Amino acid sequence: xxxxxxxxxxxxxxxxxxxxxxxxxxxxxxxxxxxxxxxxxxxxxxxxxxxxxxxxxxxxxxxxxxxxxxxxxxxxxxxxxxxxxxxxxxxxxxxxxxxxxxxxxxxxxxxxxxxxxxxxxxxxxxxxxxxxxxxxxxxxxxxxxxxxxxxxxxxxxxxxxxxxxxxxxxxxxxxxxxxxxxxxxxxxxxxxxxxxxxx
Amino acid sequence: xxxxxxxxxxxxxxxxxxxxxxxxxxxxxxxxxxxxxxxxxxxxxxxxxxxxxxxxxxxxxxxxxxxxxxxxxxxxxxxxxxxxxxxxxxxxxxxxxxxxxxxxxxxxxxxxxxxxxxxxxxxxxxxxxxxxxxxxxxxxxxxxxxxxxxxxxxxxxxxxxxxxxxxxxxxxxxxxxxxxxxxxxxxxxxxxxxxxxxxxxxxxxxxxxxxxxxxxxxxxxxxxxxxxxxxxxxxxxxxxxxxxxxxxxxxxxxxxxxxxxxxxxxxxxxxxxxxxxxxxxxxxxxxxxxxxxxxxxxxxxxxxxxxxxxxxxxxxxxxxxxxxxxxxxxxxxxxxxxxxxxxxxxxxxxxxxxxxxxxxxxxxxxxxxxxxxxxxxxxxxxxxxxxxxxxxxxxxxxxxxxxxxxxxxxxxxx
Amino acid sequence: xxxxxxxxxxxxxxxxxxxxxxxxxxxxxxxxxxxxxxxxxxxxxxxxxxxxxxxxxxxxxxxxxxxxxxxxxxxxxxxxxxxxxxxxxxxxxxxxxxxxxxxxxxxxxxxxxxxxxxxxxxxxxxxxxxxxxxxxxxxxxxxxxxxxxxxxxxxxxxxxxxxxxxxxxxxxxxxxxxxxxxxxxxxxxxxxxxxxxxxxxxxxxxxxxxxxxxxxx
Numbered sequence: 010x011x012x013x014x015x016x017x018x019x020x021x022x023x024x025x026x027x028x029x030x031x032x033x034x035x036x037x038x039x040x041x042x043x044x045x046x047x048x049x050x051x052x053x054x055x056x057x058x059x060x061x062x063x064x065x066x067x068x069x070x071x072x073x074x075x076x077x078x079x080x081x082x083x084x085x086x087x088x089x090x091x092x093x094x095x096x097x098x099x100x101x102x103x104x105x106x107x108x109x110x111x112x113x114x115x116x117x118x119x120x121x122x123x124x125x126x127x128x129x130x131x132x133x134x135x136x137x138x139x140x141x142x143x144x145x146x147x148x149x150x151x152x153x154x155x156x157x158x159x160x161x162x163x164x165x166x167x168x169x170x171x172x173x174x175x176x177x178x179x180x181x182x183x184x185x186x187x188x189x190x191x192x193x194x195x196x197x198x199x200x201x202x203x204x205x206x207x208x
Numbered sequence: 209x210x211x212x213x214x215x216x217x218x219x220x221x222x223x224x225x226x227x228x229x230x231x232x233x234x235x236x237x238x239x240x241x242x243x244x245x246x247x248x249x250x251x252x253x254x255x256x257x258x259x260x261x262x263x264x265x266x267x268x269x270x271x272x273x274x275x276x277x278x279x280x281x282x283x284x285x286x287x288x289x290x291x292x293x294x295x296x297x298x299x300x301x302x303x304x305x306x307x308x309x310x311x312x313x314x315x316x317x318x319x320x321x322x323x324x325x326x327x328x329x330x331x332x333x334x335x336x337x338x339x340x341x342x343x344x345x346x347x348x349x350x351x352x353x354x355x356x357x358x359x360x361x362x363x364x365x366x367x368x369x370x371x372x373x374x375x376x377x378x379x380x381x382x383x384x385x386x387x388x389x390x391x392x393x394x395x396x397x398x399x400x401x402x403x404x405x406x407x408x409x410x411x412x413x414x415x416x417x418x419x420x421x422x423x424x425x426x427x428x429x430x431x432x433x434x435x436x437x438x439x440x441x442x443x444x445x446x447x448x449x450x451x452x453x454x455x456x457x458x459x460x461x462x463x464x465x466x467x468x469x470x471x472x473x474x475x476x477x478x479x480x481x482x483x484x485x486x487x488x489x490x491x492x493x494x495x496x497x498x499x500x501x502x503x504x505x506x507x508x509x510x511x512x513x514x515x516x517x518x519x520x521x522x523x524x525x526x527x528x529x530x531x532x533x534x535x536x537x538x539x540x541x542x543x544x545x546x547x548x549x550x551x552x553x554x555x556x557x558x559x560x561x562x563x564x565x566x567x568x569x570x571x572x573x574x575x576x577x578x579x580x581x582x583x584x585x586x587x588x589x590x591x592x593x594x595x596x597x598x599x600x601x602x603x604x605x606x607x608x609x610x611x612x613x614x615x616x617x618x619x620x621x622x
Numbered sequence: 623x624x625x626x627x628x629x630x631x632x633x634x635x636x637x638x639x640x641x642x643x644x645x646x647x648x649x650x651x652x653x654x655x656x657x658x659x660x661x662x663x664x665x666x667x668x669x670x671x672x673x674x675x676x677x678x679x680x681x682x683x684x685x686x687x688x689x690x691x692x693x694x695x696x697x698x699x700x701x702x703x704x705x706x707x708x709x710x711x712x713x714x715x716x717x718x719x720x721x722x723x724x725x726x727x728x729x730x731x732x733x734x735x736x737x738x739x740x741x742x743x744x745x746x747x748x749x750x751x752x753x754x755x756x757x758x759x760x761x762x763x764x765x766x767x768x769x770x771x772x773x774x775x776x777x778x779x780x781x782x783x784x785x786x787x788x789x790x791x792x793x794x795x796x797x798x799x800x801x802x803x804x805x806x807x808x809x810x811x812x813x814x815x816x817x818x819x820x821x822x823x824x825x826x827x828x829x830x831x832x833x834x835x836x837x838x839x
Contacts, residue, residue: 027800028800029654029726030650030651030653030654030800030803031650032650033649033650033653034647034649034650034733037646037649039666055793076737079236079240079705079708079709080233080236080705081727082231082701082705082708082727082730083233083236083698083701083702083705086697086730087229087694087697087698088730090694090697092506109635109822116244119731120731120732120733121731122650122728122731123729124726125730126724126728129724129727130747133307134307144307145670148655183812183813183815183816184808184812187646187808187811188808188809188811188812188815189806189808190717190723190808190810191805191807191808192804192805192809194804194808195801195802195805195808196801198799198800198801198804199801202799202800202801217688220688221688221691222691224686224687224691224695225691225694225698227693228687228695228698228699229698230665231700232698232699232701235702236702236705236706236709239705239706239709239710240709242712243709243712243713245713245716250716252714323627325720468665533718538730540649
């Protein structure tokens, strides 16, 4: 598939949040303000890229040859937790400014469905007869991580933008908080649906 | 004191984690052994669900000639049933390199009876498919139907790639049934059979390539179909064969039960032809020299249509996926006992959107000046060839054929 | 183990701290799988199973697991049970396994499970933790199944796969779409909050009246 289709798919028609329902918790929880949304989006994208970079070789060169693919949940989640921990320590030491603005979101990223979701997506396999091979190349995997992360960022920042407008309106009491956020997301999903018809 | 305490504590901490990991890993290994679902079990389960009448009729070895198709996917296994039906385990490629494996039940009457998903790899939206919704897709259709899942509504919105993969798996199963099992209407197989009948016993053991349906090509200009067609005959199929009597090329015109067939040898001499093959047709077919090569599993042709003392007109033609043709004029002269390319100019470039630009195409051609048969393969550097692999391959194929022809003429004429 | 404690745990898990409608945890499967009641129920049961077992083990090991590595240890234990559930489902309930898709392994990052492990199981005895897991899981299952029934009914006129009436006569496909998922969830939370507040106010008024009556004596 060419790069344009990949971009449209990752950002719109197969958007992790609005189409595949991955990463909803932070999407709903951290979208009150645009800066925090952007921060979360960047953190998620960074972790996604790192995750693809690490889990792909582990799955391809360790789990598949040893035929222990059933351990993937255990291995992936440990890798993700470690990566997030290391990223946090790295930022703390080398970029304290970035750490202070992103730092609070990093631990939350570990339990973000989207990270495990992208790890599972890029380690997809294609079987030809009895031979199992990876559907993506390492470069393609990392690129997918980047693009899907950007798709997540796009969705969460858009929602933050909408919420900042919506929260100023006078909403009926029972709808305040999550309900109105979800209804706003509903309209976003409708808009993104158009892209599934295109690509 | 504190240092050794810290060390002890660290060791204790890490070892707890490690022990837990090891125990869990061992537990999972045991569970995996106990709960492993074998292929045979998956098959039985699927048959219970979609085709309870299945009774195994022995083994069937998958025909390697039709085991995979770059457009659709590949066949993992075929299970014949005593009632004449076949269960095809077909893998379909999705738009995004994820695959879906289906069991497709095709009856002896070439109708799709039922299908189900065996497993999917890399498609996250399978949860949107409830058995109910897709059970009716494709069922009852004849396998030679040209399925277009979009127009027939065989897809669920937002799962384009999975639906595409399913469509491809069904097409793959159909392709195999038509070509390897001989089910249903199979005009390509008929063309081959008719040709073999014409050639007689001497050629019965020949290895034949899959027939290429030239008239189905999209790109009409300078396509092989137009090169060999006459006013009365448009070529239907072309295929090659190798065997004890040398290489052959078969050109099949017309329709079932009324074919016009011309078979030539590798040197362009007529080996066999049907009575209704006119002299004009034979002349056209034998006029040029055709070389078929496969580059990266894609069939490509070089067709030398003219050679006036070292000035060749040659076409590099690709007939599959995105058909494309380059027609070049190549001048070759002799140096050190072998042919060397003096100049290349592109007559037509068969430009299609998404192909390399005019500049890059010219570069592809001009960088081959000075090449010989021995050196031509190493000429393209990454810079020139990036984004233009197909075009590069086509141009190289054409020039290689020219050089080979020149060299063999040299060898023959001393 | 007194009855009052069980009652409190049950009320917590099912209503007062309902994971889906009150705590809003585990939202990914809530939105993705409630198109059909069977997959909602199946997911709920899977989560409940993982919750119970991981709570039990974590509670058993709560004095052994050092504080510094407790999160990774919890994650490993939870991941193990999720894998076991995945393997078992593939063997015994393959249709459910297919319909849950990628969300089955994603149970491991369901905030609900890690949250309960951290908040409850690591600080409470085994039986309490097991019950907490059970009721939280049941609360999650009930919520998801309810949403699943409504969405399936409206979008394809069926319930648990049984066709009730011809969908071409009346069905609103919108509720099966992703936009519909968000809308349904939002409306459910709003309705739940309204009912919950109303009942709580009533209870408060009743106990306030009781207190007044007692004072008057």
